[in-house]
Amino acid sequence: MKFVDNDPKSLKNTVAIFDISKSDDFSGFAKWEISSYVALKKNLSKQEIEFLESQNEEIPDILTFENLASLSVKDGITNKKREFGVEALMALKGDVDNMGQFIRHSGVTESFAKYNFFSRMVDYFFSVYVPYLMENRYPNTYTVFAGGDDLFILGAWDEVLDLSTEVREKFMKFAKGSPLSFSVGLSMTKPNKPVKFIAHIAEEFLEYSKELEGKDALTIFKERVKWSDYLDDLGLYDTLQDMENSLKDGIPTAFLYRLLEFCEMSKKVKQDGDVKSTIWKSKLAYSYRRNLENKLSKELEKDFLATIDEMIEKYPSETKIVLSKFIYKQRRS
Template sequence: MGAFIQNSSIKDSYLNFNMFAKNIDLFFSLYIPQIIQNEFKDSYVVFAGGDDLFIIGQWQSTLDLARRIRAEFIDFVKSKELSISLGIALFKPSRPVNYLAHHLEELLKNSKNIDGKNSITLFNSSVKWSEYIEIFDELSTLMGDLGDDDKMAFFYRILDICDMSSRLQSKFSPQDALWRSKLNYSYNRNIKSKDENLLQSLNKNIAKSPKAVKMVVSELIYKRRENG
């Protein structure tokens, strides 16, 4: 945001700067809390103001809300130069709020440390929003349609396979290089539907962005455990 202000006409007058600052603050302090109050009643706003948000809520509602906030912010600013980064974590209800705040601040730093920011940190992985949303839209549909007969072991195996692919991107290992064959084997052993679109999607996305796949699959694991 600092770079955006510096390179725009906003800084040319106090009136422009004041209007810009007020609109940003209103988005976070009034507009988003209003959405939460009306549509995400399982979420609670601890703080909202300036360009910051601190929200606590039921895990699935909070993840849905995070994606909604990002979409609303893009529509609000109507500029590719401004973006929003988030840090999200799951905690047991007994954790004190000050611990949550400190831990989430570190996760937010992880998001902002990615070149160009515009990122999300979730399930201890950090990726660009564009990577995450693209893979979320694709895999949440394909994997969400899996039946009860399809084994949960496959979901957990994908997490291991994502780690193998991630390590392979920084250092070659013969063992990690076997991730595709392990994926195909686990898929054929555990998935009854034999949906080739799902297998092709996993192969493509684990090679391209294993961290984003791990984030999406981790959410699906929580969802299946809760529904089961």
């Protein structure tokens, strides 16, 4: 193992350290690279430090879960104050799908060399490449474990959600041509919850994702969907953002929560055949007229009404996830 931090203070509780990376005694032996990432104070910007200090938070060398939660939705922080965005921690538990089936029916077990190469490459993806992504693109995150074919990560909720999306995208490219896919469970909590509790909820969500036929799924905000359906939101999130930017006071929060109610009504129609719940379409038209009529450009209004109607009708669970993400990112303080 190679330790690159030579600060004696960071080693005060260390029992023993062995660096065998360049030792002649271990020449010729296979060495397994181990990597992880933790959010560090030294990587914070001046503005981030000033904001945390304004919240009277202690800022140790390794950031606390409270620090990470406070740094959620960084765009919402201006002049040491939070203007918008929810502060929360998110736990990500992820696992490769169909691994056993792939090993049994592929050629990776034809020889030890093939199997060793395959297992090391999968492990490298999670134990080295994922921490690399975290350090360079999602700095307010924390590796609990990452290796083998699974991972457990904590951090600022919006960064963890975006990280999970990129990890899945990169893994599908990595495993292209195989039946392997990647499922996750994502749990959003306050930072004062015990890690054991947070991990338990995320694990339950992951197991729920793994029960979906064909897998390649995510569970978040108590909704389970296929990755492909979640990512294909017909431009809804971008349309909501355009609406938010074009309105002086933003989209009325009450209207957004009504949209969540319509998603639940649409689910009742799809899953239970509840005819009474089909009234959500009329309620949508009325709620829009009451809150937003004549406040948007004709083009934006047309795009929104067409998109939201189709998304709620065909993909109510996916729409609920997109709306929840938008609400948590834009909620005013």
